[in-house]
Amino acid sequence: MKDSASYQKKKRFFEGMITLYGRNAVEEVLDDNAVEIHALHLAESNKQEGVIDRITAKARARDVEIKYHSKAALSRISRNAKQDQGVALDVIAPSYQSAEALLESPASSGRLLALDGIHNPQNLGMIIRSAAAGNIDGILLPKQGSAKLSPLVMKASAGTLFKLPIYYCDTLPEILETLQAQGWSIFGLSSHADATLHTLAVPAKTVFVLGNESEGMSDAVAAHCNARVAIPMQRGVESLNVAVTAALLAFLPAGE
């Protein structure tokens, strides 16, 4: 039992680790004391100057382990040879956690956004920013088919990446099924729905599902929705940007 619990803990630790890269992004995160940092990775080929000096000094000041690698090994860590600039950072954001944590401590109320196939990092960052600013308690982000939490997402989130819970899972359907069994209502946004957001009484425990911008929700996810809901539009406009839709949901008046 103890071994299994320890294994689970370790597994979650590594699953919940985000590896960021790029000199500006890494320096910005080193400045954010709310984020726990696991390790700083540097390419041996980096010239010791300017921003690299600052990054090294900031990591030392925070007692962060610094590891040096060949350029090729660093690319394997960052998974983005083109944009890592010889710098990567493993962070443990308490806000980034397994969706199982959500299932294990059932809430009596809440509003979640579930993202089904948001590939565009800029959209994902904007969604996180609006959700953090609005009345959303967390984002469900499947590891499959979503943009990775990267410096691009971080930039578009304008400093809000670690401000609200982001629950990762492998795929959405399994989590939505369990949430539904726990009394959550699942509403899929769809421009073809008959029900509209204006007339919707938002239940105390609600998950709003946003699909991919061009293709909408996947069938597997749509099958788990209690209902589909549309945002009424003027002038025959057919759809809204997905980050705009997320913002309209995030700023729906809070429940009673």
Add this chain to the structure above:
Amino acid sequence: MKDSASYQKKKRFFEGMITLYGRNAVEEVLDDNAVEIHALHLAESNKQEGVIDRITAKARARDVEIKYHSKAALSRISRNAKQDQGVALDVIAPSYQSAEALLESPASSGRLLALDGIHNPQNLGMIIRSAAAGNIDGILLPKQGSAKLSPLVMKASAGTLFKLPIYYCDTLPEILETLQAQGWSIFGLSSHADATLHTLAVPAKTVFVLGNESEGMSDAVAAHCNARVAIPMQRGVESLNVAVTAALLAFLPAGE
């Protein structure tokens, strides 16, 4: 008097002309019968193939004048040598008109968005899309300090560029002053304001002003606001993306 009226008409005609460029953008606009096309400009160096054939055929079918130019002359027309791909199109969108038209036919109600320094074409396109889909009657877009109506804006607007009135002017303050004199209330969005959007009773004739994302409203524009209004945010988030703010305004419930 007649000459002056004719001059004014001609002046407005050319001011209201939008020159788009790039093969895909031009082909897309040629397919949109709601848009009046003044002339198609082609570089003599274009190979007569594929998309150029289609563009030429579509222009002929619509009886649009086709003008051939040297590559350098075409760049002067498109004002974007890097992205014109040897193709430019002068369009007259009835929805794109001088703000004077707005002043000359005073409305009894309406909601306008005034954009003070939106440089980013993607933000401008997203704002147009949300405004067209929502309860906004028109956008006030100063020629100075705004992104030009370009293919980038068109793409981000997702086909909505010509769907709602866009009123151009040289600078905002003069127009805002006249609108105010005509009974419009001018509200500047600002994260530092005491008044919030939740508690605001939106008057029948309202202009919402959105400032530049990093610098906010200019002082000259801020001086013309009846009040500044904030959107309340959670978790200490300091600002929203300007296109998101525009969407929240566009989807405020319509007036009684």
